Amino acid sequence: MGSCRLCPRMCGADREKGEKGYCGQGAHMRIARASLHAWEEPCISGTGGSGTVFFCGCPLGCVICQNAAISGRKAPGREVAPGELAEVCLYLQEAGAHNINLVTAVHFVPEVVRSLAIAVRRGLTIPIVYNTSGYENVETLRMLDGLVDIYLADCKYFSPVLSQRISRAPDYFTVCMEAVAEMIRQTGDPVFAGGLDAAAYNASLEDLTEEADYAGALMERGTIVRHLMLPGQLSDSLRVVDELMSRFGDHFYLSLMNQYTPMPLIADQTDLNRRVSEEEYEKLVDHAIAAGLKNGFFQGEGTAEESFIPPFDGTILGI
Numbered sequence: 001m002g003s004c005r006l007c008p009r010m011c012g013a014d015r016e017k018g019e020k021g022y023c024g025q026g027a028h029m030r031i032a033r034a035s036l037h038a039w040e041e042p043c044i045s046g047t048g049g050s051g052t053v054f055f056c057g058c059p060l061g062c063v064i065c066q067n068a069a070i071s072g073r074k075a076p077g078r079e080v081a082p083g084e085l086a087e088v089c090l091y092l093q094e095a096g097a098h099n100i101n102l103v104t105a106v107h108f109v110p111e112v113v114r115s116l117a118i119a120v121r122r123g124l125t126i127p128i129v130y131n132t133s134g135y136e137n138v139e140t141l142r143m144l145d146g147l148v149d150i151y152l153a154d155c156k157y158f159s160p161v162l163s164q165r166i167s168r169a170p171d172y173f174t175v176c177m178e179a180v181a182e183m184i185r186q187t188g189d190p191v192f193a194g195g196l197d198a199a200a201y202n203a204s205l206e207d208l209t210e211e212a213d214y215a216g217a218l219m220e221r222g223t224i225v226r227h228l229m230l231p232g233q234l235s236d237s238l239r240v241v242d243e244l245m246s247r248f249g250d251h252f253y254l255s256l257m258n259q260y261t262p263m264p265l266i267a268d269q270t271d272l273n274r275r276v277s278e279e280e281y282e283k284l285v286d287h288a289i290a291a292g293l294k295n296g297f298f299q300g301e302g303t304a305e306e307s308f309i310p311p312f313d314g315t316i317l318g319i
């Protein structure tokens with residue numbers, strides 16, 4: 001962190017001397033929330049919840065950020081030492097979490113690695129999920145090789161014009177595709193509880209009804225790529241789906257999301273200041289299925305509710 005190059009911004013901030021880089025964070029981990037979270041994909045949240053740790057700050061800084069309350073420079077949160085984060089993980093495991101879900105941790109990876117090593121020594125056995133914007137350096141991901149069981153990565157946009165406009169990152173798609181390739185290399189093909197592979201898992205879901213509590217298997221290893229559809233950007237979404245499927249085939253799960261919620265920062269951008277229509281989302285899902293997608297998660301109607309955004313009220317269980 002003396003000349004930080006952890007994320008693709010590679011801004012070179014001397015965080016050891018107190019400088020803050022593009023991500024707005026100094027040398028030590030800060031977390032905004034740690035709790036059980038029910039709204040990830042069903043094979044992650046299960047019925048007991050995912051033990052989610054939200055880190056403060058973010059190197060991507062999208063103007064549409066759904067977690068804007070904690071991703072900015074002045075994000076409220078608490079500084080934690082590696083031993084304390086280990087305690088949080090062990091507490092969440094004890095509370096029934098199916099996994100530990102690290103949300104936007106890229107700018108703290110060296111300390112996260114130390115924390116996980118301590119937690120594992122003290123008895124952490126549940127899978128580790130690394131939940132990311134997808135804007136990641138392969139070199140940094142390699143520090144997590146063997147520690148992370150499941151990658152939950154966004155692939156937000158194809159167009160450099162769109163990624164520049166929303167995230168000031170014209171290289172987003174290219175960087176994200178290389179990152180996803182590294183994630184899949186590390187995790188291998190998806191594996192679920194009971195040793196189910198993707199085909200067996202998909203078949204096992206056919207008997208589940210929509211109304212019932214989720215009774216399917218939990219993911220134990222693998223990579224899920226999420227694409228949050230944006231209003232008016234169907235053609236970009238179609239390209240994202242095509243590129244992912246053509247490069248990674250059945251070696252990952254694709255989660256197509258319709259829960260986009262307009263945030264105050266884009267109130268003057270009329271095209272983004274609305275929710276995704278049912279018609280737009282259906283066209284995207286139909287396209288993915290027609291293109292042969294077998295490993296997919298889709299969302300039902302009514303998911304674009306603010307209640308999917310966790311209450312960032314300073315809750316940190318375990319310390």
Ligand code: SF4
Nearest residue numbers: 004007011021022023
């Ligand atoms: S993690 Fe932060 S300080 Fe490091 S390169 Fe990225 S933006 Fe800069």
